[in-house]
Amino acid sequence: MGYANYALKRVLLTIPVLLGVSIGVFLLVKLTPGDPVNTLLPPNQRTPARIAQLEARLGLGQPLYVQYWRWLVHAVQGDLGRSYALQRPVTELILERLWPTAQLSLVAILTALLIAIPTGVLSAVYKDTWVDHANRFVAFFGISVPAFWLGIMVIMVFSLFWGNWFGDGLIPAGGYVKPSQSLLDWAHRVIAPGITLGVGYSALTARLTRSAMVEVLNEEYIETARSKGVRESVVVLLHGFRNALIPIVTVLGIHIGFLFNGSIVVEQVFQWPGIGRLLYQSVLNKDLPLIQGIILFVAGVFVFANLTVDLLYAYLDPRIKYD
Amino acid sequence: MTEQHHDGRHGDGRLSVLRRALALYGRLDTGAQLSLWIVVGVITMAIAAPVLAPYDPAAQDYEASLSGPSMEHPLGTDLTGRDILSRLIFGTRASLKVGLVAVGMAIAVGVPLGSFAGYVGGWTDEVIMRAMDVVISIPALVLGLAIVGTLGAGLINVIAVVAIVYSPQYARLIRGSVLSEKEEEYVTAAENTGLRDTSILVKHILPNAMTPVLVQATYHVATAIILEASLSFLGLGVQPPTPTWGVMISSGRQYLPAEWWISTFPGLAIMVTVLAFNILGDGLRDEFDPRSVTGQEGGA
Numbered sequence: 024m025g026y027a028n029y030a031l032k033r034v035l036l037t038i039p040v041l042l043g044v045s046i047g048v049f050l051l052v053k054l055t056p057g058d059p060v061n062t063l064l065p066p067n068q069r070t071p072a073r074i075a076q077l078e079a080r081l082g083l084g085q086p087l088y089v090q091y092w093r094w095l096v097h098a099v100q101g102d103l104g105r106s107y108a109l110q111r112p113v114t115e116l117i118l119e120r121l122w123p124t125a126q127l128s129l130v131a132i133l134t135a136l137l138i139a140i141p142t143g144v145l146s147a148v149y150k151d152t153w154v155d156h157a158n159r160f161v162a163f164f165g166i167s168v169p170a171f172w173l174g175i176m177v178i179m180v181f182s183l184f185w186g187n188w189f190g191d192g193l194i195p196a197g198g199y200v201k202p203s204q205s206l207l208d209w210a211h212r213v214i215a216p217g218i219t220l221g222v223g224y225s226a227l228t229a230r231l232t233r234s235a236m237v238e239v240l241n242e243e244y245i246e247t248a249r250s251k252g253v254r255e256s257v258v259v260l261l262h263g264f265r266n267a268l269i270p271i272v273t274v275l276g277i278h279i280g281f282l283f284n285g286s287i288v289v290e291q292v293f294q295w296p297g298i299g300r301l302l303y304q305s306v307l308n309k310d311l312p313l314i315q316g317i318i319l320f321v322a323g324v325f326v327f328a329n330l331t332v333d334l335l336y337a338y339l340d341p342r343i344k345y346d
Numbered sequence: 347m348t349e350q351h352h353d354g355r356h357g358d359g360r361l362s363v364l365r366r367a368l369a370l371y372g373r374l375d376t377g378a379q380l381s382l383w384i385v386v387g388v389i390t391m392a393i394a395a396p397v398l399a400p401y402d403p404a405a406q407d408y409e410a411s412l413s414g415p416s417m418e419h420p421l422g423t424d425l426t427g428r429d430i431l432s433r434l435i436f437g438t439r440a441s442l443k444v445g446l447v448a449v450g451m452a453i454a455v456g457v458p459l460g461s462f463a464g465y466v467g468g469w470t471d472e473v474i475m476r477a478m479d480v481v482i483s484i485p486a487l488v489l490g491l492a493i494v495g496t497l498g499a500g501l502i503n504v505i506a507v508v509a510i511v512y513s514p515q516y517a518r519l520i521r522g523s524v525l526s527e528k529e530e531e532y533v534t535a536a537e538n539t540g541l542r543d544t545s546i547l548v549k550h551i552l553p554n555a556m557t558p559v560l561v562q563a564t565y566h567v568a569t570a571i572i573l574e575a576s577l578s579f580l581g582l583g584v585q586p587p588t589p590t591w592g593v594m595i596s597s598g599r600q601y602l603p604a605e606w607w608i609s610t611f612p613g614l615a616i617m618v619t620v621l622a623f624n625i626l627g628d629g630l631r632d633e634f635d636p637r638s639v640t641g642q643e644g645g646a
């Protein structure tokens with residue numbers, strides 16, 4: 024099977040997954056105990072006119088599959104309903120919070136690239152020496168530390184204690200400034216939550232960079248290059264790292280989910296107005312339309328991220344078998 | 347239909363399991379051995395919490411309110427004067443319940459689904475595995491928040507969350523193993539002797555496919571503990587007054603930085619426990635998966 028066929032099959036495979044997610048998300052409302060009208064309308068808006076309007080929109084009297092279809096048609100057109108608590112369109116809220124989350128993720132990914140790739144490569148080159156063991160141990164810590172606690176500790180040390188010692192915190196204890204307002208203030212605020220989020224991700228990436236590099240460095244062409252007298256640094260970086268990059272990039276893509284899990288708690292700890300915090304607030308408010316919208320959106324992003332990674336991987340690596 | 351020839355070993359079965367476990371322990375590297383002891387220690391704490399804890403975890407002592415680490419309270423006290431060390435020891439219970447019970451449930455759901463899908467193949471396989479893809483496509487904590495947000499907070503729901511979130515990974519893992527084992531000669535031989543599909547699956551294929559499941563489970567216990575702590579920290583997990591590490595961290599936040607011990611120690615407890623499960627998982631993987639064995643000098 025050629026690449027085009029593989030790509031087509033892979034793209035088509037996302038359809039049942041997305042449909043499945045949408046069915047699950049739709050059924051969330053049905054699982055919630057109580058009258059859906061009460062779950063979707065705040066008490067002060069439960070006037071007969073609003074209730075009738077909502078019932079008509081949801082098609083409540085109709086069979087479940089008709090209701091689902093109506094909801095899906097709206098969702099596909101970008102209409103995810105109105106937030107129960109915030110009284111604004113869900114799509115608008117998500118788009119507004121998307122950018123702050125993206126900023127944190129970018130800093131986290133940058134942290135991961137700067138820390139994880141050099142340490143991962145070093146670990147592989149000096150495999151089973153103290154360098155490797157030390158890196159491995161540090162990476163274990165990075166994976167095992169809960170992001171929310173790390174965030175609290177970072178605030179405690181670099182903002183609160185630092186403030187006590189030197190009169191002014193090294194970093195603010197949280198909050199958000201738009202980069203368009205003041206780039207410097209923004210950078211000052213994004214750095215701590217971004218790195219906090221990046222720690223676990225870096226550790227994960229370092230471990231996977233190491234194993235990818237170890238595998239590549241065992242390949243025959245590396246031996247061939249060495250036997251031809253190519254300098255070791257050139258062998259490692261040019262021949263080794265270049266080839267290990269494919270699995271590393273893949274892994275970065277696959278673990279975006281890990282990053283998003285972290286961003287929920289990190290945004291909460293640092294009062295960062297991103298999607299994670301929006302989801303948390305919507306859960307506290309039992310704001311079902313917003314919960315539904317965010318899950319659908321996030322799942323959609325991940326399905327497409329995985330799709331992109333798979334397609335790229337298959338495209339870049341000619342050895343892969345399309346099955 | 348039961349096959350008797352396996353029972354020949356049953357006489358010294360227990361002994362050989364113990365002997366094999368000891369041999370396995372001997373082959374683990376120092377880090378993994380140490381981690382195993384930490385895991386055993388944490389499990390002991392959970393079981394023997396009432397004996398080990400110096401105080402009742404719920405006992406309030408307003409005179410000792412917010413006192414720092416001392417001989418009397420080695421890890422200090424919280425606002426109502428409850429002993430942090432005792433709450434930490436009792437907190438192992440919630441973490442391990444979620445870690446062990448929920449991951450066990452994930453295996454109990456995922457393994458039958460995945461092996462069935464892999465063995466039967468065809469449309470059944472497609473439907474089951476696409477359903478698993480749906481669950482995997484949503485990040486764990488997002489799914490957790492959605493489920494807990496809909497069904498309500500509490501230990502049972504957190505366990506349900508973990509079981510739902512992780513079961514697809516076991517289904518995928520075991521399906522892959524079943525697919526490759528299916529081609530092995532011994533399976534064909536068993537089929538030729540007229541054994542039924544289910545007994546081939548249960549007696550021959552699954553035992554061979556369970557090792558990666560065990561390794562995966564060790565890692566999952568680690569991430570499940572973090573997931574539980576995160577949900578508890580957000581106020582959506584196990585509810586107070588039950589002592590849990592996540593709730594302890596969150597309740598101590600408002601007393602930072604002066605009363606730093608309230609949030610710091612439970613976080614360290616999570617980190618050490620999770621670290622132990624992760625290192626143990628790596629040790630087991632190195633032991634069972636020959637591709638990743640680092641060589642004879644590979645001890646840490």
